[in-house]
Amino acid sequence: MSQHHATLLAAFETYKAESEKFVEKGVKASAARARKALQEIAGACKERRKEITATKEAMEAKK
Numbered sequence: 001m002s003q004h005h006a007t008l009l010a011a012f013e014t015y016k017a018e019s020e021k022f023v024e025k026g027v028k029a030s031a032a033r034a035r036k037a038l039q040e041i042a043g044a045c046k047e048r049r050k051e052i053t054a055t056k057e058a059m060e061a062k063k
Contacts, residue, residue, distance in 0.1 A: 004048040
């Protein structure tokens with residue numbers, strides 16, 4: 001498992017927990033933490049896409 005994959009999973013769990021606190025309990029600070037987690041997810045998605053593309057291209061080059 002790559003580092004970016006693990007980052008995605010961790011950020012999603014953070015987002016899920018903070019979003020629940022915001023929606024269900026009305027904790028305003030959780031909204032900011034949920035948004036931060038979403039930003040981390042977006043960045044990790046871009047990096048993971050690059051990793052996948054590089055791996056795919058390396059596999060095709062071996063053929």
